[in-house]
Amino acid sequence: MPLAPDFLSDTAAIVIGKTLDATAARQKSIANNIANVETPGYKRSYVSFEEELRSVLSRKDRREIQKALSELVPVRRNDVFSPARPDGNNVNIDAEIADLAKTGLKHRAAAVLLEGKIAMLRAAITEGKR
Amino acid sequence: MAISPIEEARGIASVTSVRRTENGTAVGGANETAASFKDAVKNALGEVNHLQNQTDEMAMKLATGDLEDVHRAMIAMQKAKLALDLTIQVRNKVIEAYQEIMRMQV
């Protein structure tokens, strides 16, 4: 009997999975920025992911892409360059709120796309019957 | 992605589209129409595959931030889903019809 195939292991599924990771990490970083909006000396942090992903996907060799993709993780960085208030805090609460909304929507879009892939696999397996 | 082959449908074809040649023998029929059934399904699956690839590409562009219009990715996905569902349903109906015919007493 043939072994079960490795479902959701195609590049797109992996990318969507990583996007879910990244948006969750980003939401947490935004939450921390918002919690510390009044903390003297606090510098905002952010999560970088999209640029690294873009550079991984633009490689030529498919195996290289797969390997680099498997090692790709969202990275939290400190933003020390944004202008700060007199107490040293550089959190811009309006920007954080906007980012929060954007991140939430991106997370949901990724989840819906993943659900779609799962639904199509399931339809093929069950031949469209419940 | 594998959907079971549709060769069984060959049986239906043998009942239809049989031509009569000048000297009265029957030609055409089974092989020709079965081939076209198989091709039709193969083409449909090819189209489904193409739509799924397109969806995947849009999903990845959404992930990198290169696609701003989320609705385009969603519409692409729905197209792929619909195409797949249609293909599966048609394939099921054809098999059903074949099985019904085979049950008929001649």
Next chain:
Amino acid sequence: MGSFSSFDISASGIFAQRVRMDVIANNIANAESTRAEDGEPYRRQTVSFRALYEDAAGRQLVPAGVRVDGIFEDPTDYRLVYDPGHPDADANGYVKMPNVNVVEEMVDMVSATRAYEANAAALNAAKSMISTAIELGRG
């Protein structure tokens, strides 16, 4: 993963802003109190915050929200107001009034309210993400 810890972070922010709002409200309520508990005029209070970190599996520190370090008294001088008729006026007719500037306190209150609401929004966003993740397991 970090999904649930995001709740803790936002909860710490909500708590911190609550404390701040309470302190500001107290300042406003006592803006004219020339006799506080110790007999002296009321002294403006401020809240001090500090970023919180925690050990993640022994490796580097991860941000874990905010901590209220304490409530402190504002050391700036009392305001001197000329009001000879006031029961607490000194020999020259001046009254020492609390070092509270009500307008500033109102501005602070607005900003504390906004920060409170932003933390609540972040909490909801975390909840929403976890919900979405759970839905992936259905269907």
